[in-house]
Amino acid sequence: MKLGHTTIFPNLDASHLYKDVGLFAAALGKVDNTTATIIHFGVDEVEVPPELTHLLKTKCLCPGHGAWHKAQLLNFLRSGRADSVTLYHPTRQNFVFAFFLRLFGLKVYLKLDLSLAHASSLTKSWNNPWRVRSWLTQTFFGVPNIISCEDKEIFKLLKVFPWASRKLHLIPNGMLNEATPLQIDFNIPRDDVIVIAGRLGAKEKNNQVVLDALRLIPQGGLGLWRIHFCGKASFEFTHLVELFIVDRPDLADSIVLRGELNRSEILTEYRNGKILLVTSHSEAFSLAALEAAWYGCFLASTPVGGMAQLTDNWSKGICLPFNDVVYLSKFIERVVVGNIEGMNDFAERVDFVRETFGLEKLAQTIISTLRS
Structure with a gap:
């Protein structure tokens, strides 16, 4: 046969x-x-x-x-x-x-x-x-x-x-529908969550730039928003987060290390969150970004592999400069006050990504x- x-x-x-x-x-x-x-x-x-x-x-x-x-x-x-x-x-x-x-x-x-x-x-x-x-x-x-x-x-x-x-x-x-069984209900409001996914602390992921950017945000500047770090974290990155919380105890409840998640848990993060944040120096076509966009997340990313395609030449996402702490800090502040065009167009992004990919x-x- x-x-x-x-x-x-x-x-x-x-x-x-x-x-x-x-x-x-x-x-x-x-x-x-x-x-x-x-x-x-x-x-x-x-x-x-x-x-x-x-x-x-x-x-x-x-x-x-x-x-x-x-x-x-x-x-x-x-x-x-x-x-x-x-x-x-x-x-x-x-x-x-x-x-x-x-x-x-x-x-x-x-x-x-x-x-x-x-x-x-x-x-x-x-x-x-x-x-x-x-x-x-x-x-x-x-x-x-x-x-x-x-x-x-x-x-x-x-x-x-x-x-x-x-x-x-x-x-x-x-992506295949069979591999993404969680359904989306666009009538249910999404959580004020920025998701960061992958091998946390890996050199090419450049995750520490997020902590550097958050240091520039004034006290109370995140409001009720939370940052979910999803994935296995290196010892060094975990230690950086601990030091950050010592410096900024006001943000202790806003920074969440979710650890390694199973398939259902990570898809739930993408379905319930609003933004996927990617700060990588270098990356091939990101499957994490594809999955997040498949569930309608707004992509905020450095110009690494596949991101321009996933955002329809950035019309459905935002391009972040590499390693620009100040720009990233201002972007997060704009997210908190709702000053990001198209951020809540979840259904439109889902339609585009599922038709194209x-x-x-x-x-x-x-x-x-x-x-x-």
């Missing part, structure tokens, strides 16, 4: 099933009326959540030496149980996989999944025609049937290469290209 669309993702864990790895695979299966498969390496199967089991399954290849894994994988795919394969990231291993998969007659989709900074770094190394590595890399980019990136700026950056004119597509990350439509583009 054919498995239809198969994804190879060696280090799969349960969290990936709600990210692009799992959701794109499920969407390809849904559109093509098959059950997609994600192949990974390890000891235990990764359990598919109940709402996705009719679209997706996982297969764990038993542990062993790296070469044994690859031999198992190629034998499994060669046996005729798949007709197309999705690979993630432009790695040496994936280029080798792509070569053999095409040799076996399978169609290959390579999802680059790059940040703008990473894409810029790669293109600098590719621009030297005299380097053997550059020539090999660009040759291998001709192997997959379709290659996609998520961000418009990255698409412009890569479009200059010869392989890109034939292979490269702009396909942003998207619904994965069924995006998956159809991939399937049509693979079969053309």
